[in-house]
Amino acid sequence: MAGRPAPIDCARERPRLHPLRVTHRTLGGDVSDRVRAWARDQGHPVSDRGRVARVFVDAFLAAHPEAWDDAVAVLRHDYADDQVSYAVDGRLVTALHPRHPVDRHGADPDGLNRHLRELGVDPAAHDSLDNPHQMALALASRVTGVVITLADLRRPVLGAELRGG
Incomplete structure (x- = not known):
């Protein structure tokens, strides 16, 4: 459908075998704000407070690899x-x-x-x-x-x- 954001499936089942995530980034306020703004620009509803859903963080970091520290x-x-x-x-x-x-x-x-x-x-x-x-x-x-x-x-x-x- 035109004008609607591409879905991000928050509830999809994880595959039985997948690589161990060996990196982790604790988001500061500035990065959390960037993730929220990016998700909103993509058309997804994101709250102004609280933890940002991991699916949005992962998608943001995939689109912005320079954000990894x-x-x-x-x-x-x-x-x-x-x-x-x-x-x-x-x-x-x-x-x-x-x-x-x-x-x-x-x-x-x-x-x-x-x-x-x-x-x-x-x-x-x-x-x-x-x-x-x-x-x-x-x-x-x-x-x-x-x-x-x-x-x-x-x-x-x-x-x-x-x-x-």
């Missing part, structure tokens, strides 16, 4: 080094080895130290952690606000290479 990636590898990487605006800020968090690099190697301390990890200690994978996932959850469950870990996961500048 940061990402956290957790690499678990069977025969190579595991790694946690934190990037902002496509630039590696901090990367660390989960078993040996003192082994850090990036534009700001100490950028995640506050989160490490809050998890009970001394970023200056040369210790070897007994639970590196759990610590890596807890660190990613603390940075992003996304809680990763065992069910998430049973799904296929997509990944991409982040090249250093």
Whole structure:
């Protein structure tokens, strides 16, 4: 029908197998306002207050990839080094080895130290952690606000290479 917005199906069933979303963005007021304005421009009714529906946020970010600021990636590898990487605006800020968090690099190697301390990890200690994978996932959850469950870990996961500048 002419003049009507394309439908966004908020209630569609998710496929049984889908990639784990490993990035998360907490929207500030300015981005929430941009999402609301964009959704209205598309002809969708959006409230002025409260949380913006995830379907509108996802559609907005797909149409405006420049709105993404940061990402956290957790690499678990069977025969190579595991790694946690934190990037902002496509630039590696901090990367660390989960078993040996003192082994850090990036534009700001100490950028995640506050989160490490809050998890009970001394970023200056040369210790070897007994639970590196759990610590890596807890660190990613603390940075992003996304809680990763065992069910998430049973799904296929997509990944991409982040090249250093």
